[in-house]
Amino acid sequence: MSQVVLGISAYYHDSAAALLVDGEILAAAQEERFTRRKHDPSFPANATKYVLDEAGITSLDDLLAVAFYDKPYLKFERLLETYHAFAPRGMTSFLSAMPVWIKEKLFTRRLLKEELGKIASGAPRLLFPEHHLSHAASAFYPSPFEEAAILTIDGVGEWATATVGHGRSNQIMTLRQLDFPHSVGLLYSAFTFYCGFKVNSGEYKLMGLAPYGNAHSDRTRTYVNKIRDELVDIRPDGSILLNMAYFNFATGLTMCHEARWQELFGCPKREPGGELTQVYMDLALAIQHVTEEIVLRLSRTARELTASQYLVLAGGVALNCVANGKILRSGLFKDIWIQPAAGDAGGALGAAYAAWYVGNGRERKVNAGQDSMHGAYVGPEFSAGDILRLTRKRRAPFQHYTGGDELYRDVAGLLANGCVVGWFQGRMEFGPRALGNRSILADPRNPDMQKKLNLKIKHREGFRPFAPAVLEEECSEYFELDRPSPYMLLVAPVHQRRRTPLPENTDQLGMWEKLYQQRSDIPAVTHVDFSARIQTVSKQPHDRLWELLRAFREKTGCGLLVNTSFNVRGEPIVCSPDDAYRCFMRTEMDYLAMDNYLFAKSEQPVWKEDDDWQIRLEPD
Amino acid sequence: MDFLNDLWGFMKVRKKYWLLPIILTLVLFGALIILSSGSALAPFIYTLF
Numbered sequence: 001m002s003q004v005v006l007g008i009s010a011y012y013h014d015s016a017a018a019l020l021v022d023g024e025i026l027a028a029a030q031e032e033r034f035t036r037r038k039h040d041p042s043f044p045a046n047a048t049k050y051v052l053d054e055a056g057i058t059s060l061d062d063l064l065a066v067a068f069y070d071k072p073y074l075k076f077e078r079l080l081e082t083y084h085a086f087a088p089r090g091m092t093s094f095l096s097a098m099p100v101w102i103k104e105k106l107f108t109r110r111l112l113k114e115e116l117g118k119i120a121s122g123a124p125r126l127l128f129p130e131h132h133l134s135h136a137a138s139a140f141y142p143s144p145f146e147e148a149a150i151l152t153i154d155g156v157g158e159w160a161t162a163t164v165g166h167g168r169s170n171q172i173m174t175l176r177q178l179d180f181p182h183s184v185g186l187l188y189s190a191f192t193f194y195c196g197f198k199v200n201s202g203e204y205k206l207m208g209l210a211p212y213g214n215a216h217s218d219r220t221r222t223y224v225n226k227i228r229d230e231l232v233d234i235r236p237d238g239s240i241l242l243n244m245a246y247f248n249f250a251t252g253l254t255m256c257h258e259a260r261w262q263e264l265f266g267c268p269k270r271e272p273g274g275e276l277t278q279v280y281m282d283l284a285l286a287i288q289h290v291t292e293e294i295v296l297r298l299s300r301t302a303r304e305l306t307a308s309q310y311l312v313l314a315g316g317v318a319l320n321c322v323a324n325g326k327i328l329r330s331g332l333f334k335d336i337w338i339q340p341a342a343g344d345a346g347g348a349l350g351a352a353y354a355a356w357y358v359g360n361g362r363e364r365k366v367n368a369g370q371d372s373m374h375g376a377y378v379g380p381e382f383s384a385g386d387i388l389r390l391t392r393k394r395r396a397p398f399q400h401y402t403g404g405d406e407l408y409r410d411v412a413g414l415l416a417n418g419c420v421v422g423w424f425q426g427r428m429e430f431g432p433r434a435l436g437n438r439s440i441l442a443d444p445r446n447p448d449m450q451k452k453l454n455l456k457i458k459h460r461e462g463f464r465p466f467a468p469a470v471l472e473e474e475c476s477e478y479f480e481l482d483r484p485s486p487y488m489l490l491v492a493p494v495h496q497r498r499r500t501p502l503p504e505n506t507d508q509l510g511m512w513e514k515l516y517q518q519r520s521d522i523p524a525v526t527h528v529d530f531s532a533r534i535q536t537v538s539k540q541p542h543d544r545l546w547e548l549l550r551a552f553r554e555k556t557g558c559g560l561l562v563n564t565s566f567n568v569r570g571e572p573i574v575c576s577p578d579d580a581y582r583c584f585m586r587t588e589m590d591y592l593a594m595d596n597y598l599f600a601k602s603e604q605p606v607w608k609e610d611d612d613w614q615i616r617l618e619p620d
Numbered sequence: 621m622d623f624l625n626d627l628w629g630f631m632k633v634r635k636k637y638w639l640l641p642i643i644l645t646l647v648l649f650g651a652l653i654i655l656s657s658g659s660a661l662a663p664f665i666y667t668l669f
Binding site: 073074076077080081098099101102103106107109110 | 622623626627630634636639642643646647649650653
């Protein structure tokens, strides 16, 4: 009989459930996709139901174990010791944190039993691997390496904010640990907060903003020096000490002491939605430089401690794909692998892996050169029947294709004509990136496409870049990247020969002037510093996206497309056909392809909103 | 019962016994808040006056 482990992450942000059957990922999903509440922290009841259904499990007694992704008591110890260390400061924070701990989080075991009891009967064994062990397990066990150095970096788990470890066969050994409050993730989040973005979700916006900073300006250089001299002491091994006189997250309800930051950087905190001036772009670039320096030093330490030629990464900071690209190009490692669900959602998967290999000592088999993530396509899939039910409910006209080839040909033609197409196929992705099954696709050669996608389709900030999905076999034609990047977690430069020379005064230009310059022959996916966050697409496991890219190349000679997640600002990526249709109708998307069904916007009935969705969706 | 078992297991491993009275006091106050559905001070006030 198969042995099954359920992993759960919950109660902080990005709750999720993942299921391993005999050590293989069967299913994993984030709760936000079902509840339609971005970064939903509640118990992942829907995701758990889904993964159990996928395995046909009706009794929890059929589970070998349920693994929760952190140790609540250890986290509580950290909270109490922190309040004690900073007392009497932090009273407000203490009083707001304690009720939820006393009522709920100290009783996580009971809470989990109650929540699981609502889904199915049975009394499974509950395990609580540490937060960073869960991240390390999510990075190492599904990786294609038999042995590798492991680097986990995030805001904070229990005590740890970063760890260096070594994975070999089915064992993980933690070699170094950096403890709270000294945290690379929280340092980056403090800048996210100061630049007017939302902590825990706006970090990738700050990363996207950084290339607009002026790398040659005195101000950026001064900011880098001030961060190094005043905010953070970076040691040669990559460990850091934060100057807590500037930070408020340990005892307060905000990330930093705004008055002290204003004195240090000479600019006030940007209000959310406020004007993005050059000063914030330079600040974003400065903290990006410092983060890369820390991450590179930690990588070097990982290399020295383990002597491994391979590195695996997880934790929220591993989603900083610019830093990942720098690690790759540093030559420290022969190859690196990053868990596609590197944030806390992936902790559910890591907890399940830790229970399987560390808790139960199971043997690990590695497919050389191939990871075990199934392309991250491990979420729910919907049948043709589900789509037809939607068409009846919405009275939505469509065109049905009996074979894929005609669909690929027609959609490629629409894309080449400047249309924006919603592409909904197969199983939903696990993790924050849409990788071609819940994607919005467009022509990267179109110079107006970035503006159109940001403002008319995604309803988000105009400065944000888009990523390319490129045929793996043609990647080196377009980008200076010599290996696959199937999870869109590596940033590499657009190839020199594709670039358009920029005027000499580019550094002096404002954000919008920089943005609307023609930078290459694939302008919609070329960021202002000529970088691109690349997804390479191979026949397996990407299949339908690969076929579509081939059809697009046949029609246009161009083997890549803009690939952005199928959602609007503040909304989780679509999960079901109904989510997809709603998103399609609310935006200026031109076509929607679901399985072999193609919907033209011009033929759809007039869309009537059942609620004020733009207000309901909180800006992220 | 789960709570006490877990707390004891945690104390044995971490050996930070100075946290025990703080945790128990907080939990007792929490229980009072829940039982009195309001202020935790209420039961003491009623016995005094």
